Each structure stands twice: as C-alpha cells, then as structure tokens.
Amino acid sequence: MPVPAHRPRRSCLYMPGANTRALEKAKALAADTLIFDLEDAVAPDAKAEARQAIANATGAGGYGAREIVVRINGLETEWGADDLKMAATCGANAILAPKVVSGADIDRLDSALTAAGAPVDMGLWVMIEMPLAILNIQEIAEAAHRTRLAAFVMGTNDLAKEYRARATPDRLAFQTALQLSMAAARAYGLVAIDGVFNDIKDEQGLIVECEQGRTLGFDGKTLIHPSQLDTANRVFAPSPHDVEHAKAVIEAFADPDNAGKGVLKVNGKMTELLHLDEARRTVAMDEAIKAFEAA
Template sequence: METNLRPRRSALYLPASNAKAIAKARALPCDMVILDLEDAVAPEMKAEARAAAVAAVNEGGFGHREVAIRANGLDTEWGEADLAAIAGAKVDAVLVPKVNGPEDITTYERALAGAPAHVQLWTMIETCASVANLPAIAAMAGTTRLSLWIMGTNDLAKEMRAQLTPCRTPFLPFLSMAVAAARANGVAILDGVCNEFRDLEVFEAEARQGLMFGFDGKSLIHPAQIEPCNTVFSPSEADLAWANAVIQAFSLPENTGKGAIKVDGKMAELLHLEQARRLVAVSEAITANG
C-alpha cells in the first residue's frame, strides 16, 4: 500500500493576479491550491502575476493544503522566467501545461534543477500528442520529479474539435487510459475541471464519473465546487463499514492464512483486504487534515 496517502480530492485553480482570491483560499476546505500564471492571466499581466504568486507562497498560511504554481509553457516568452522564479519559491509543486511526450518532462526537469528536492513536477494532460504517449510520459516518474497529472479536458476538446458535453463521451477512452498509465507508474491523477459552477448537480455528476474512473480527485474553477467534490472523493460511511468488516474478518484466528473468506454473505479475497486497508487509511488522512 502507498506510504503517501495525502488527500487530493479537490484542487482549486486561482488566478495568481487575484490577491483577494488567494487570501480567501487560505481558509477554504480544498486539499490543493493552484496559483495560475497561464490561462487565467492576460499577457500584459504575466510578470505581475508571477511576482504575486511567488510572494503569496513565500508568505505561506495555506496550512495543510498543497500549493502549486502553474507556469506558462517553456515554448512561450514567459515560461523560462516562470520556472526560474518558481524554482526558488516555497512551493510544493510546479504545474506545467501541454506536455506532449517524455522529452518534455526531461526539459522541465532540467529547468528545475536548482529547485529543492521536495518540489514536485505536475503536468497537464491536455494535448492529442500526450494521449498517444501516456505510458512513456508516466514512466518518467521513475527518474524525475514527475508525481501527478491533471487532465485538461477543455484544451483537449479544442485540439480534437470535439464537443465537451456533460457525459464527456468523446473523452471517456482517454480518461481511462490516463488513469491506467498513471497507476502503472505511481503517478497521482486528477480529473479535469467542470465548467459548470452554477449547477452543482451537473458538477457532482461529473465528479462521480471521475470517481468511477479511478481519479484521486478533481480540479476546480470555483470555491462552490469544493464541498461537493470533497464529498464525492471521500469514503462514504457505507464504504468504511464494508472496509472495517473485511479487515476485522481477515484478522480472526480462524481466517489466518486464507486467501478468500465470506464477509456479510459475500466473498472477499486478499485484494479486497488491501482495498479495505487503503480506504481506511485515506479516511484517516482526511480526518487528520481537518
């Protein structure tokens, strides 16, 4: 079982140029905060936003929340300066856009050479080329800072010229492929944003779809999405009751050494015991973070 079960249910994007929103985020119940220098910031505001993001993370006050800064790509006029500034800031991670293949991971790894060892590299999966290279990109986690992916379904829809509807039918194969590649290489993975922040029923349905696919959590564009997202990606009372029943049953002396037993009238195998232990550990980590 993983040793790092840090909750990553909800990752809120905030424009790095919005000081009021950043201050508010220090008290929001999200697990992760991503200060955005890319899509949410106009070209003429990029340098100012970069300075504001670095100042905010250096000031701290985010508590248990993981804090990342999303940089502009190295293929833009702002990317190099972004990476240099973020590498020296008190961040948990750098999030980079539009990775197409493993060679891009190598390039970003080189750009972050001066950053402290604990600084992670997170990447967006949002291009058609990245979908074709998922296993190769994920495998870079073995030798680099790469530790987490975030799906960028809006940009992927744009490249594909596909319609991004609530059911997300055109993207379902890519979502499952990304989760499988991530899991095979120990990479955490978050679902993409839901553009609907007024209708939380629509949001919750998409979040539950992400949970069904196996995502660790979801990226968000509005604080109103945090509570339903945390609820969806937290173990339910029924889930925990099942998990504790399985753990207790396998701990009984008469079940020592058995690979399969009956629990509440259903067959439970050792793989279910592993799942149960992980579920309980996730719940305990969520409780510990308050």
C-alpha cells in the first residue's frame, strides 16, 4: 500500500499505553510519530486497561498532524487479537506488530486488519527484532506488494538479547541486521526507522547514534523519552546547507542552457541526474517538515 512519500518520521516516540497522563502530554510534544505501546511498556495485568486508554485517547483526538501508531502484542499472545481489533478502528494511522519472522506473518496481520474493519489506508508497521526476520528480510519486505505493509522498525534491544550480543557505541553487532533491513526496505519502498537509544542522560551518545542511523539511510529513530526529540528531529532533517545545495541542483538542471545534459558541475561538484532525484526529495522533505511544524 502506498505510503506518503515525504511525511516526516524523524522522531517516533514510544508512549506507554497504560499512562494516561503521558498520552495526554503527547499532544504537545514535538514528535513526528507517536507510538502508543501495548507490548513491552505495559505489564500483563495492565494490558486491558491500557488498550482502553489508547482507544479513548485516539478517539478524543487532539494530536494534530502527528502520526499515531499503536504497537500491539503479538497475535499469538492472549492480548494480540483484542489489541488488533481495537487498533484497527480507533483512528490510528497504523499498527506496529512485534516479532514478525516471515512473509506469512505479514499476510496474517494484513488479513486480520481487514477482517477487523481497518480503513484501507491504515498502515502496517512491523518490528524487525528476531534473527529469523533478518534471514528472511527480503521475503518480509516483498509482502509490501500485496499487503498494507508500510514500515520496518528496528528492535535493536530484542536483537541484542536474541544474538547474545554486547551493545557497543558503534553497534558493531547489529550492522549486518541494520544494513540488510535498510536494503530490503528501500528495494520494496518501505519506511525504515532505527532502533532506540537506551541511555536517556547520554545526549552525546544519542547524537552519535542518530548520525550513524542517518548515515545508514534510516528515515528516523524510535525514542523512549521526550528529551530525545530535539536531537532526532535535527539529525534526520535536511540541514540548511543540504537544502540550499539541493535547490542549486534543481535550478541547474532546469536551466535551458543545460537542456539534455546528464552531467553538470554544481557548486564545484560533479552532479548527475541521480543527484537531481535526491535533490527533489530533499527539498520536498524540507517543505513537508516545515508544513508539519506549522500545523
């Protein structure tokens, strides 16, 4: 299912579904996407209450242009089916499903959403957090051609657990998983969101990890605390220099004197038609961010 090409998803903030105060506070936060969580952030005995709290919050609205995503429990759990039924019709933009490992999982989720009455434009986001998901990543991404699959969200904490890996600042243990997931996402037109940074007080560490994610090509980052929003929003947005250069590229190729040319020199750099495509995307994203922030 098509995804808005230039919708900002720089910052995707997890909000615990059981915390009604947090759900209310989210209406004033500078997050592009809010992920209302029914899985990891909610204790088993609070699942039903959290489900109702999210239904109430999304039904009441007030979140402006922010994208709303509900992370459900897995369909194999005792809560998953009820989570999905609620999320399908609560007014959210998408659901986020955990621990998928195959294309068949995507088909099952897609069918369940349709059966639950989900709108045709409701997206399906999935957590990439299991070793088998990495081995099957192309098969999972390919399901986007026949389903509402719209986004990958990296679950690096779960990957660390499953890998029995050490989480180091360079994320060496996860580079293969991150890069394969990115390649599959881009090959099949999916949004790709990087995993969380756990140390809320380490601002410099967050900057470094956001920069790494941006370098790898991710569209944004999942976050666990509002204090992380400004960094993610800055790093995953085109810089003023990027926008200025992109506009120069567009103007150069639009110049009648350059008609028919496939290679130009712009600001001293060799620039091809592929750079024109990226320049247009950069300007469009900058405009989308400005429109979002003005809404």
